[in-house]
Amino acid sequence: MYTAVFICLCMIALPTIVNKYAKFMTIVFAFSKIFIKSIFQELFSGNYLSGNTGLTSSKNELFYRHIFTPIKDCWSRPIHGHASTVITVQPENGDQPCECINMGSYNYLGFGGIDKTITSQVKQAIETYGVASTSVRDGSENDLQSVLETKIATFLNKDAAVVIGMGFATNTSVIPVLLTDGVDPKNVLVLSDSFNHASIVEGIRLSGAKVKVFKHNNALDLEEILFRETSCCNWDKIVVFVEGIYSMEGDFCNLNEIVQVKTKYGAHLYLDEAHSIGATGPTGRGVAEHFNINTSNIDVMMGTFTKSFGSVGGYVCASRPVINCIRATATACVYSPGMSHAAVMQALVTLEILIAGSKKPMQLRENANYFRKCLMEMKYPVLGDVDSPIIPFLIERPDRLVEFSRKCLARGVAIVIVGYPATPFLESRARFCISSEHTREQLDYVLMVIDETSRELKLRKVSGYAESKNTHDFHSDVVLNPPSDLVSNLWNTVSVKKIETITEFTTTSFLNMHKHPDVIISAKNAIDVYSCGTCGPRGFYGTLDIHMDLESTLATKLNVEKAIIYSYGLVVVSSVVKAFAKPNDFLIYDELVSTPVKSGIVLSRASKLSFKHNDISSLVEQLEYAKQLDPNGDATVYVLVEGVYANIGDIVNLPCIIALRSRYKFCLICDDSYGFGLLGKHRLGTPDHYNVPHSEVDLYIGSFENAIGSVGGFCAGVGDMISHQVLNGSGYCFSASLPAYCTSAIRTSLDIIERDTDAYHELNNVMRYTSVMLGKLSNFSRVDVDLSITPLYCIYIRDNDGMYNIELLEKIKHDVAKQHGIRIDVVQHPKQPGIPTANPFIKFNVDKDQDLGINGTLNVFVKFMIAYLS
Secondary structure (H helix, E strand, C coil), X not given: CHHHXXXXXXXXXXXXXXXXXXXXXXXXXXXHHHHHHHXXXXXXXXXXXXXXXXXXXXXXXXXXXXXXXHHHHHCCCCEECCCCCEEEECCCCCCCCEEEEECCCCCCCCCCCCCHHHHHHHHHHHHHHCCCCCECCCCCCCCHHHHHHHHHHHHCCCCEEEEECCHHHHHHHHHHHHHHCCCCHHHEEEEEECCCCHHHHHHHHCCCCEEEEECCCCHHHHHHHHHHHHHHCCCCEEEEEEECECCCCCCXXXXXXXXXXXXXXXXXXXXXXXXXXXXXXXCCCCHHHHCCCCHHHCCEEEEECCCCCCCCCEEEEECHHHHHHHHHXXXXXXXXXXXXXXXXXXXXXXXXXXXCCCCHHHHHHHHHHHHHHHHHHCCCCECCCCCCCEEEEECCCHHHHHHHHHHHHHCCEECEEECCCCCCCCCCEEEEECCCCCCHHHHHHHHHHHHHHHHHCCCCCCCCCCCCCCCCCCCCCCCCCCCCCCCCHHHHCCCCCCCCCCEECCECCCCCHHHCHHHHHHHHHHHHHHCCCCCCEHHHHHCEHHHHHHHHHHHHHHCCCEEEEECCHHHHHHHHHHHHCCCCCEEEEECCCCHHHHHHHHHCCCEEEEECCCCHHHHHHHHHHHHHHCCCCCCCEEEEEECECCCCCCECCHHHHHHCHHHHCCEEEEECCCCCCCCXXXXXXXXXXXXXXXXXXXXXXXXXXXXXXXXXXXXXECHHHHHHHHHHCHHHHCCECCCHHHHHHHHHHHHHHHHCHHHHHHHHHHHHHHXXXXXXXXXXXXXXXXXXXXXXXXXXXXXXXXXXXXXXHHHHHHHHHHHHCEECEEECCCCECCECCCCCEEEEECXXXXXXXXXXXXXXXXXXXXXXXX
16 A cells, blocks of 8 residues: 555656756766767777776776767867868868857957968067077066067056966966965955956966955845955955956856955955957947946956967956066966967957057947857757847757757868766856957858758757846945055055066077077967967867877977967966876975976875975885875875976976985876076986986976977877877866967977077086186075076075074165176076975076177176175
């Protein structure tokens, strides 16, 4: 009887349960179908789980092999040429290239294509300045970047600006500085929108501040959290983080209400306009103009030149003290060269076109609204706001999503699709990015293809659309708390004066490859074919055929299974460490690794242990300690070192570390940013220097921004570990890809460096002479400088009280520039949670063309320092 009652109850409840969970079950079924099909294909091929390194989690391994791999043809489709409204897609399966209408690139204003006027000026910038910037910047320069900074600040009606070579790195390096300057980060409150970009999330994590996430675009939830937190705590600093347009949703931030709330509670507002600058507002000035809000209400305005401007890089506009603080301490400003001059020129010329009153923003809005209106009239489920150039199209089922992408491509339409984990599990989608240069005929054709394909796949339609979000009345408009200073008052007194320098000792282009005639020709030729920027990440039509060629070339030269290139050298090591060192693992690192490496350590959730600098016995102690904590060997142990230590200038004892691997079974990560292209018989870095195969290093990291004289970086090693980064390397996944002109320049530089031994011998002579000259400073007891034969020298100076005084170093820097026209770099480290802040130092770099004469600037600098220290 009870059984019968139970069955009856189940039958009554079944329709309700099915109705409630049908969508979820359908999507689970779709994922399962892809997974099971892949498993059977692999079983019958005899390759089941072959090649698993054991260094990636089984969950990630299964997801990559059996869910992503069967459908990966829908992402990272290589293209040849520039990211205009029509692109040439080159399928990896060997099919013929096809011309497609481009609905995937962030080419909002059409500047991603070839333009006779703009392109010629970009090429001229390469001819005049070289491929890369090669030196860090402190604001004292009279250069193209200074012009761009002034113009973007004026464009947005802010006091000052700083530009950085990568949009992703702009957030990850600037945000920690702003949150930690002058205060204990534990007493800083961060409010972050739940849909904020990965770069914002990383930047906040690097600060160590307390984070509260508020519901997406919900100002009421934001106020509730602020009310609760300010009632119980007295915060030193409160900062709210939002985006202008959310790239996966296509909606604007609720700026009016968020400004009201942040003002009421004395919070600062950080606005990321990566997708909105240039693309919104009548004149392209972004969401503040779109909502008619004065930019004085927004404390920090960040944006990128990657989308609307067809270039690369990012900017921050704010008050002058904030910009002074960023220049002096942000990792991207201290450890990386400035934007390449070609990218600066592209951004500068397009910005001037906007300032002159271009009609492109209005045309973009018309195109976007037309496309959105047509989709809505066809009753397809679209997300986002009117006037937004990003139009997400819900498809939900991953198997239908994949078929939708493939069928559109077959019909000559290139689209982006996004699913879990990049979107909520039940909300897989296609995403259409509109350009001002799309013709009405192109948009109509795409709409026809969407409708035909949707009918074939029986995609869901909707009966209606939710109304636009309403404004809310808050409890009171009374300002409860005046805002605190975003940065320390000390930055108010900093005065950066333009100084004409005769000699730069800040370059990292040690072989001056950035100005080699063959490299310049190669870069200019690439501009003619691919234009300046790629207008998208590697997964979304930002993969170029020459990217794949360079990765193959690197793997061959290093004799490893695979290589992957990143668009900015600074983010490679942090992305790699974060991708691999997980909870329950051990991360053992040299205590003197540089700030970019430490960023990866902070982002990692592994147990962290440090060993004394270049001390093998200390490393063994920590390996033994990790072994005691994990007697069964369940955890993965990672050892993290630099090839040439950026904070010292000496070379890692690589052979001794490798000798320990057989005993302790650890994974070795080596960041050889300063060694690659410089050390060894073939200039292939620290392993080459010791005649050790690169395959002995599990994850070998290099930079193209130093000896190679270009932009970007790479990671090379075991195939599965490199493939793992395609989905898990944040600096790879979430940033625009490497520009073609930089990629082509790298390929040419690698060939030149390998065959041109004269340049290396010239540099070697300079390094030996510099070591002798700087050795004279070691006679002073308060000076420490490593004299290893490398082109970077880190000079640590204590004041009369035995303290490492940043003011003393800044005075030396100022005086030697003013008196002798010599520019040196002072490295000041930002605070990083859980890691001691390193001492400041003078970084003194040399290149192969250094003047070694008795009256040369090297001798002048040493004489100046001796007189200064005496």
